[in-house]
Amino acid sequence: MTLPSPRMLPAAGLAFLVALLPACDSLLGPGGDPSPPAPITELPRSLTSAEVAAIGASNAFGFDLLREMTRETPDESVFLSPFSASMALGMTMNGAEGATWEAMRATLRFHGLSEEEINESYLGLLELLSDLDPNVDVAVGNSVWYRQGLTVRESFRERVERYFDAHVSGLDFGAPGAAGTINAWVREATRGRIEEIVDDPIPAQIVAYLINATWFKAGWSEPFNPELTRSAPFHLADGSTAPVELMIRDDTLSHVQAETYGAVDLPYGGGAYAMTVVVPRDRTSVHDLVETMDPDWWDDLVGNLRTSRVLLSLPRFEMEWEGVLNDALRNMGMGIAFDGGADFSRMFEDTGVWIDEVKQKSFVRVDEEGTEAAAVTSVAMATSMPPEVRADRPFLFALRERLTGTILFVGVMVEAPTL
Secondary structure, X not given: OOOOOHHHOOOEEEEEEEEXXXXXXXXXXXXXXXXXXXXXXXXXOOOXXXXXXXXXXXXXXXXXXXXXXXXXXXXXXXXXXXXXXXXXXXXXXXXXXXXXXXXXXXXXXXXXXXXXXXXXXXXXXHHHHHHOOOOEEEEEEEEEEEEEOEOEOHHHHHHHHHHHOOEEEEEOXXXXXXXXXXXXXXXXXXXXXXXXXXXXXXXOOEEEEEEEEEEEEEXXXXXXXXXXXXXXXXXXXXXXXXXXXXXXXXXXXXXXXOOOEEEEEEEEOOOOEEEEEEEEOOOOOHHHHHHHOOHHHXXXXXXXXXXXXXXXXXXXXXXXXXXXXXXXXXXXXXXXXXXXXOOOOOXXXXXOEEEEEEEEEEEEEEOOOOOOHHHHXXXXXXOOOOOEEEOOOOEEEEEEEOOOXXXXXXXXXXXXXXX
């Protein structure tokens, strides 16, 4: 098939894809022995005011995006990365102009921040999060792949390379191995967990892919004892149950018992990163919590976490998720970016483009690998019942960096999890 010259295309599709992976595995020292990580209690430098605002914006964007996606599929579990989606859209925004740029900034909740402040904040967070905890692996990769024959504006290339450390490459999209080349980059960036995100063959209307891949791997600061894991019913929203494997931990952890939920913070590595598990209480549903979520609600939850003994029951699980974010982003205010009226004239010199598809693909695994029974020996000997957070029904969970407040991943577990 002979494709028309790029200069003959009045408009063309721009695909934005996000591949992400958090994997929660064991953390072992030399020789396979558990090695207690050194605690991390402060950042290597203070955050700028723009970075603080950008983190708040990313979290607010994430709550809104999660809400939209759970409304689309209320009976299905959802797992996405607001940080990754914000970064990839932020990279794309560097090619936008006029009303398109303004709509994207508003959707990403960057009210009042200039493009330079936004870009500098992305760069600063990339550097901070990647090297914060030597016991936690965080890798963020960005790439821009465009149809050979197009002319990328040098200013766009310079910005995405400087602020997002993006790989920018022209590619013959009509060649048999084009999709394979892009997917190979995705596989490498996600350590093989996500095999592909670009369809083969590449559709004729697609002129570029902007891809973000985020990979997270860490062991619990104090692992679960696998000998305590047991089968138990998971109570679904329709009143039925399904069997799951519940990991049990009776320990001193940061937790909060509120009127509508119980929450617990499970630290990774040296404690800079954590999974926050939020379980609805009484007649509150997980969707009620999602509808309530906003920055103030989240800050209140985190601000009320207190450290004391708590009994936690958490399913071990593995989940793959894939979602198209187009409708959600339209509802959040950036519909102009998806039609022929979009202005991405700062990206290419020779053709008008719009966003054709925003797709996110994710994988998460949570288990108790590497755990020693001795680490929680006191559990079996406990004689009094502490406050309990029991995730045996639909629940929220978020992977966050505690010192900056950045939420990397957030999910809603609606279906019975399995591993």
